[in-house]
Amino acid sequence: MPAGCISPDGKLSERAIEFLKLLNEKGKISASEVAELTKRPLFQVRNSLRELTEAGFIALEGEEYSLTEKGRSTLL
Amino acid sequence: MEEVKEIISMPRIGDQAPAFEAMTTMGPIKFPEDFKGQWVVFFSHPADFTPVCSTEFLAFAQMNNEFAKRNVQLLGLSIDSVFSHIAWAMNLKEKTGIEIPFPIIADADGRVAKLYGMLHPGESSSATVRAVFIIDPNGKIRAIIYYPLSAGRNMKEILRLIDALQTADKHGVATPANWVPEPQVWEFTEENTKVIVPPPTNYEEAVNRFKQGYECIDWYFCKKKLS
Numbered sequence: 001m002p003a004g005c006i007s008p009d010g011k012l013s014e015r016a017i018e019f020l021k022l023l024n025e026k027g028k029i030s031a032s033e034v035a036e037l038t039k040r041p042l043f044q045v046r047n048s049l050r051e052l053t054e055a056g057f058i059a060l061e062g063e064e065y066s067l068t069e070k071g072r073s074t075l076l
Numbered sequence: 077m078e079e080v081k082e083i084i085s086m087p088r089i090g091d092q093a094p095a096f097e098a099m100t101t102m103g104p105i106k107f108p109e110d111f112k113g114q115w116v117v118f119f120s121h122p123a124d125f126t127p128v129c130s131t132e133f134l135a136f137a138q139m140n141n142e143f144a145k146r147n148v149q150l151l152g153l154s155i156d157s158v159f160s161h162i163a164w165a166m167n168l169k170e171k172t173g174i175e176i177p178f179p180i181i182a183d184a185d186g187r188v189a190k191l192y193g194m195l196h197p198g199e200s201s202s203a204t205v206r207a208v209f210i211i212d213p214n215g216k217i218r219a220i221i222y223y224p225l226s227a228g229r230n231m232k233e234i235l236r237l238i239d240a241l242q243t244a245d246k247h248g249v250a251t252p253a254n255w256v257p258e259p260q261v262w263e264f265t266e267e268n269t270k271v272i273v274p275p276p277t278n279y280e281e282a283v284n285r286f287k288q289g290y291e292c293i294d295w296y297f298c299k300k301k302l303s
Binding site: 004005041042043044046047048050051 | 102103104105106109110111113114149179
């Protein structure tokens with residue numbers, strides 16, 4: 001399955017960066033809140049957040065996502 | 077010699093919607109997981125750059141807000157590539173100004189179409205029929221509609237069906253024939269009386285299509301009035 005927001009060589013898409021910046025600003029946030037704040041469809045947000053979680057940029061705790069150290073260093 | 081027949085999967089009303097992963101015009105999806113908590117109108121069309129499908133997509137696009145108000149996500153599918161879907165959506169936007177605001181699954185190998193019984197070999201072995209699956213927020217199939225390749229669907233009926241299902245769930249009732257949530261008139265104009273001219277099948281016909289007096293949005297998408 002081709003990647004949605006991370007290219008095969010590990011480069012993050014504009015959408016991925018947008019989500020990481022939002023998580024950096026909000027701390028912890030749910031997929032529904034990300035969808036509402038970015039005006040993007042929920043299915044797309046969920047899929048992207050799953051991909052970013054699997055790649056180690058963010059972590060899921062309960063229903064909320066937050067940046068990992070790897071995610072934070074990406075924004076520097 | 078024993079005849080070997082392929083068993084076609086046909087999900088039924090009341091079944092859990094079969095799970096799959098696919099690429100769409102809006103990125104990859106994992107179904108139904110990514111759509112949990114939303115109603116989904118999952119529909120197939122025979123092919124990109126075909127006229128009846130174009131009218132359906134434009135009609136769905138124009139009613140997207142009405143579906144969204146009801147917590148419904150539209151999801152299209154055909155046996156085409158994602159590049160074909162993008163080119164078609166761009167073409168529709170360029171010619172009509174209408175953007176396609178929902179994802180279209182690129183099911184080039186027909187894997188998802190087979191999973192949902194969208195291929196009806198008696199109608200076409202390579203193009204999906206006009207199937208509609210209405211799937212509820214728990215991933216259960218609540219209604220199925222099939223239309224043949226030649227007849228475009230009535231999107232207002234699909235919206236009415238969503239209203240009927242949601243009303244039945246909310247109030248524990250059933251809805252009678254021709255039920256609507258509030259008095260309304262389904263307006264059909266002169267435009268609704270026009271029919272599709274079968275699209276050209278070779279380059280020469282395509283080039284000449286604009287000279288034949290039809291109302292054309294593009295070379296493959298022309299209408300006429302029946303005399």
